Amino acid sequence: MPEDVWIIGASMTKFGRYPDKDVLDLAAEAALAALDDSSTTIADIQILAVGCLFEANAMVGQRLLSQIGQTGIPVYNVANACATGATALRTVIMSIKAGESDIGLAVGVEQMGKAGLLGPAGQGKPKRKVFEPRGRYGAVTNVEGVLGTQLMPGVFAQAGMEYAYENEGVGFEQFAKVAEKNHAHSTLNPLAQYQKRFTLDEVMSAEMIAYPNTLLMCCPTGDGAAAAVVASGTKLKSMPLEIQRRAVKVAASVMTSDPWAEGGQAQPDVNTLTRLAAARAYEEAGVGPADLDLVELHDCFATAELIHYDNLGLCEPGGAGEFIDRGAPWRDGSIPVNVSGGLLSKGHPLGATGIANVYEVTQHLRGEAAERQIEGARVGLTHVIGLGSACCVHILTR
């Protein structure tokens, strides 16, 4: 029987722009706060996993230890697109389950600045241009914008519109309502990059980026870090009662990649692997969607959040439009979703996101989420997708 795994410390920096800091400043701030939160020090930590997508080959984990304490422990630097932070967390969880460590630290960090649109485009042109087939499709030139789009805003717009094609009652307005909600939620979160409420009309009439996603329906780029201290059940029993009282159980930790699906080659399929991850997580945790008190899911675009209501089983099959129309995912609704403000408003420093959502749920389960506390929360779910694709779902309970 593998060990129970518990979150005993969690933290995140405020998300935003930090031109005067580097990834080590941000990672150290989050790591040290998580250690303090668990009343431990770096000397107690037996494994470190760090996710930083833009500096994935730069040994950020070891450089972090050189700043906060070089103890010779194993360090894993991981990268998994937008699931990078969750992958770091899961690496520590796996080590504890395997019995190799009984307390570890996971850190996610990113410094993006104003990165603009994300995706494989805009490569420099050679001086003399002569068509020559390259790559596995034999492309003779850049195909972005010529054979459709593979940039993030368009990909997620198309994912949403495909749901609208397959289901009734979904259109521009339903997608926009998601952003209206998350911006409203963010006004209660002092760590969110933006804390400004917008009307539905303001959301819908903002600059169109990729129909149906307007600017206010796309997450911003930004900087930030998040961290979690994770311990085995056996270790937790030896720790002070106050730490035990505040500990949150990792009831499920699941990662999936894309199973083959028709159409997966035409555009990334963000549905199938999410459904697979959710099913496995509910089984592992022994809970169902009706048991969830809050959900932090991957709303990189408003269209994405809407389809994940269905993928995670929060609504009736095909019923995501009706679900948002009746206000179910608002903080006073039947299943509050992204009460942190979500990626749309809290921000999305890529590597930090998959731990920041765990921080958010942890705060609620401890009853420490201040103004935005969901009263009596006992079960929460976190979800991220890294396009390409990697999906992580964690279910936390207390």
Next chain:
Amino acid sequence: MAKQVPIVDYLVLGDPPRLEVSTCTACGAGFFDRRIRCGRCGGRDFERRVVPATGIVRTFTIVHRAAPGTPTPYVSAVVELDDGTRVKANLLGVEPDPKAITLGMKVELATFVAETDDEGTEAVAFGFRPLNGGKGFSDA
């Protein structure tokens, strides 16, 4: 006439131009890219197969903000061809306006010159246009 090459190798120029997939002989899955094994069943043998030139729009987006150098707005779509194969491309000959495009509308393959290189060779790309011609027929 200028020399022409297809922009990707799954577009085969000819009269008419067509799209081809590598089809797994074991399970029938079709792939546009150069394959090692079948991603669905692990099969190792493939044969080339021409896919239909007509289908329906499963989903679309109208891209207003794009990478530098890409003219906007344009309509990107995923088309489900009549045999179920799905392919991504731009919609041609439709206004970049959600009112002009209907999910499920019928479209057909069309080609156009996308770019010319320094030797005068033309790269021919493909897209899909509404099956009965004209500018979107979907205001109904």
